[in-house]
Amino acid sequence: MLTTRNPHETWKQFLEFVEERCSAAEFENWLAPIKVIEGSSEEIALEVPNIFVREYLLDNYKKDLCSFLPLKENGELAIRFIIAEPKKKETVVAPPPTEPEEQQYLFHTDLRLNQTYTFENFIEGPSNQFVKSAAMGVANRPSRSYNPLFIHGGVGLGKTHLLHGIGHFIKHHHKKLRIQCITTEGFINDLVDSLRNKSVDRMKKYYRALDVLLVDDIQFLQSRLNFEEEFCNTFESLINQNKQIIITSDKAPGQLKLSERMIARMEWGLVAHIGVPDLETRVAILQHKAEQRGIRLSNKIAFYIAERIFNNVRQLEGALNRLSAYCRLMNSDLSEEIVEKTLAEMFQHKPQKKISVESILKTVAAIYDLRVSDLKGTTRTKEIAFARQVAMYLAKELINESLVKLAASFGGKTHSTLLHAWKKIAEQIEKDDMLKRQIQLTRRNIEA
Numbered sequence: 328m329l330t331t332r333n334p335h336e337t338w339k340q341f342l343e344f345v346e347e348r349c350s351a352a353e354f355e356n357w358l359a360p361i362k363v364i365e366g367s368s369e370e371i372a373l374e375v376p377n378i379f380v381r382e383y384l385l386d387n388y389k390k391d392l393c394s395f396l397p398l399k400e401n402g403e404l405a406i407r408f409i410i411a412e413p414k415k416k417e418t419v420v421a422p423p424p425t426e427p428e429e430q431q432y433l434f435h436t437d438l439r440l441n442q443t444y445t446f447e448n449f450i451e452g453p454s455n456q457f458v459k460s461a462a463m464g465v466a467n468r469p470s471r472s473y474n475p476l477f478i479h480g481g482v483g484l485g486k487t488h489l490l491h492g493i494g495h496f497i498k499h500h501h502k503k504l505r506i507q508c509i510t511t512e513g514f515i516n517d518l519v520d521s522l523r524n525k526s527v528d529r530m531k532k533y534y535r536a537l538d539v540l541l542v543d544d545i546q547f548l549q550s551r552l553n554f555e556e557e558f559c560n561t562f563e564s565l566i567n568q569n570k571q572i573i574i575t576s577d578k579a580p581g582q583l584k585l586s587e588r589m590i591a592r593m594e595w596g597l598v599a600h601i602g603v604p605d606l607e608t609r610v611a612i613l614q615h616k617a618e619q620r621g622i623r624l625s626n627k628i629a630f631y632i633a634e635r636i637f638n639n640v641r642q643l644e645g646a647l648n649r650l651s652a653y654c655r656l657m658n659s660d661l662s663e664e665i666v667e668k669t670l671a672e673m674f675q676h677k678p679q680k681k682i683s684v685e686s687i688l689k690t691v692a693a694i695y696d697l698r699v700s701d702l703k704g705t706t707r708t709k710e711i712a713f714a715r716q717v718a719m720y721l722a723k724e725l726i727n728e729s730l731v732k733l734a735a736s737f738g739g740k741t742h743s744t745l746l747h748a749w750k751k752i753a754e755q756i757e758k759d760d761m762l763k764r765q766i767q768l769t770r771r772n773i774e775a
Contacts (some may be wrong), residue, residue, distance in 0.1 A: 334363050334365070334366025334367070334371050335363050335366075337366075337371075337395055337396070337656075338361075338363045338366075338371070338373075338395075340395060340648075340651075340652045340655075341391070341392065341395040341396070341652075342358060342359075343648055344391065344395070344645060344648040344649060344652065345358060345388060345391060346358075347641050347644040347645050347648060348641060348642075348645050350510060350512070350543075350544070351439070351441070351510065357380055357383050357384070358384070360375070360376050360380065361373055361374065361375050361380065361384065362374040364409055366397075367397075368397060369397055369405060370397055370405040370406070370407060371396055371397060371405065371406055371407070372406075372407045372408075372409055373406055373407070373408055373409065374408075374409045374410075374411050375408055375409070375410060375411065376410075376411050377410060377411075378410065381408050381410075385404075389404065390672075392404055392406070394649065394652070394653075395652065438494070438498070438506060438507060438508060439508065440491045440494045440495055440498070440508055441487075441488075441491050443619075444487065444488045444490075444491035444492055444495070445491075445492050445495050445496075446459070446462075446463060446466075446492040446495075446496060448488075448615070448619075449485060449488055449489065449492055450604075450608060450611050450612045450615055451608075452604050452605055452607065452608025452611070453605060453608070454484075454601065454602035454603055454604050454605060454608065455484070455485060455601050455602065455604065455608075457599060457600075458478055458480075458489065458599040458600065458601045459489065461473060461476060461478075461597055461599045462476070462478070462489045462492060462493050462573075462599075463496075465493060465571065465573060466492070466493045466496035466497055466500075467496075467500075469497060469501060469504060469538065469539055469571040470538075470569050470570060470571045473596045473597035474566065474569075474571055474572060474595075474596045475562075475566070475571075475572035475573065475574055475592075475593060475595060475596040475597075476571075476572075476573045476574070476596055476597050476599065477573075477574050477575075477576065477580060477593050477594070477596065477597065477598045477599065478490070478573070478574070478575045478576075478599050478601060479575065479576045479577065479578055479579050479580075479598065479599075479600055479601070480577070480600055480601035480602060481577060481603065481638065481639070482577060482639060482641070483638075483639035483640050483641030483642060484601050484602070484603065484604070484639070484640055485601055485640055486543070486575040486576075486601060487543055487575065489575075489601070490508065490541050490543055490573060490575050491508065491541075493541060493573055494506060494508045494539075494541055497539055504538040504539055505536065505537050505538045505539070506537065506538060506539040506540075506541070507534070507537050507539070507540055507541065508541040508543070509540075509541070509542060509543070510542075510543045510544055510547075511542060511543065511544050511545050511546075511547040511548050511558075512544070512547055514542065514554075514558060515547070515548075515551065515554050517530060518530065518554060518557055531561070534561050534565075535561060535564045535565065535568075537565065537570060538570050538571065539570065539571045539572075539573075540561075540565055540570070540571070540572050540573075541572075541573045541574075542572070542573070542574045542575070543575050544575060544576065544577070545574050545575065545576045545583070545593075546576050546577050546578060546583060548585060548589075549583060549584040549585060550584060552586075555585060555586060555589055558589075559586070559588060559589050559592065562589075562592055563592065566592070566595070574593060579598060579600070580593040580594050580598060581594070603637065603638055604640065606630075606633055606634065606637075609633035609636070609637065609640075609643060610626070610629045610630055610633045612640055612643055613629045613632060613633055613643055613647065614626075614629055616643070616644055616647050617629075617647055620647060620648075620651055622647060622650070622651055622654075622661070623660075623661065624647075624661065625661075627663075627760070628661055628662075628663060628666055631663055631666060632646055632666060632670065634767065635670075635673075635674040636670075636673060636674065642673060645673070646670050646673055649669055649670065649673075650665070650666065650669055650670070653665065653669045682725045682726055682773060682774070683726070684722050684726065684733060684736035684737070685699075685736075686773060687718055687721050687722050687725065687726075687773055688702050688703070688718055690769060690772050690773045691714055691717055691718040691721065691769060692714070694765075694768075694769055694772070695710065695714040695717075697710070697711060697714055701714075701715075702714060702715045702718055702737070703737055703738035704738060705738070715737070715748070716748035716751055716752050717752055717766065717769070718737070719733075719734075719737060719740075719744075719745045719748035719749060719752075720748060720749045720752035720753065720766070721766070721769065721770060721773065722736070722737075722745070723745065723746075723749045724749075724770075725770070725773065725774075729742075730742035730745055730746060733745055752766070
């Protein structure tokens with residue numbers, strides 16, 4: 328929540344937070360134009376270009392805004408929106424007409440690469456080693472390794488990072504090559520503007536004269552036949568000239584609702600999948616991003632977050648931004664309690680498969696090098712008794728059954744025995760970090 332801190336600084340922190348959660352085009356079109364006019368601990372005034380921007384902000388980021396901006400007593404956001412007055416057009420003397428080749432293009436021709444999306448900043452792990460190697464191969468030898476290179480995977484796994492990493496590398500090591508990196512949405516907007524301004528031929532000439540074309544989020548070309556046809560023509564023109572194309576998508580080519588011609592073109596070269604990072608890679612990503620932001624993040628807290636946010640690297644960055652903002656605003660150090668309080672709504676839970684007492688017994692027996700019959704029996708040696716209590720604790724935690732029924736599965740034990748075991752292990756977990764990690768590992772093996 329906004330305190331007496333500078334409202335401009337607080338809004339900047341909010342923008343940094345949401346920039347990691349949306350596309351570059353979305354951020355530039357909807358969020359960047361918003362300006363802070365004035366603010367206090369009670370209210371903030373934002374200037375927006377029009378009512379559509381206001382509605383977009385509230386429809387998509389209301390919950391996040393509540394974490395940064397002041398609230399009224401009823402919990403609603405204390406924001407006052409001011410619609411910006413339209414700018415008066417200046418009278419400009421038109422320059423003398425020029426030949427078509429000399430005219431300015433009416434679409435984006437500047438190369439926009441995220442400065443942090445480089446190969447050096449990309450954290451490598453088992454899920455992305457292959458695709459990173461392919462990306463580096465293309466960057467080192469454009470048009471002479473894999474062409475086209477098609478990278479696909481879920482949201483927030485690093486596709487755009489690798490795409491921009493290729494762009495940065497080629498820009499610095501192959502300076503003579505003409506390169507463009509654009510989103511599919513950007514390509515469509517360029518084509519629309521060119522049609523409106525009757526400059527389609529100049530747009531075609533520009534794109535087909537490139538040496539390297541990087542295209543992000545090709546899935547947005549689905550169900551747009553006219554745009555797909557123009558993109559496919561550009562694609563074929565570049566490939567026929569032996570020019571490099573790199574494309575990203577959230578699905579493999581064959582799963583996209585595009586023409587067979589377009590799918591076949593994209594499958595010509597190398598199709599590389601980028602997967603969900605494993606726990607250790609997620610921890611490494613968190614620590615790397617925390618170091619970049621000047622946040623002190625212990626291994627314990629990094630594991631705590633990484634075990635609970637596992638599908639999306641962008642969400643890991645968003646979690647760090649939220650923690651950074653909270654600690655700065657509240658002037659406090661990071662702790663598990665603060666992480667739980669601040670990130671609870673971001674924590675993910677894998678869909679529960681049907682877990683049985685038998686599967687718990689098998690997993691616990693394997694981890695403690697015992698037999699299932701030992702855990703079900705009456706032997707009270709220290710090692711067996713402790714492992715049995717761990718199994719009972721996990722049974723109560725993971726299975727929604729009566730204590731009587733659960734206890735009966737442990738060789739006819741009573742419900743009071745199971746409850747005593749659960750309480751004992753629960754108390755020990757609070758004091759013993761090693762036991763806590765051991766049970767977390769056992770639980771993951773059971774749920775896997």
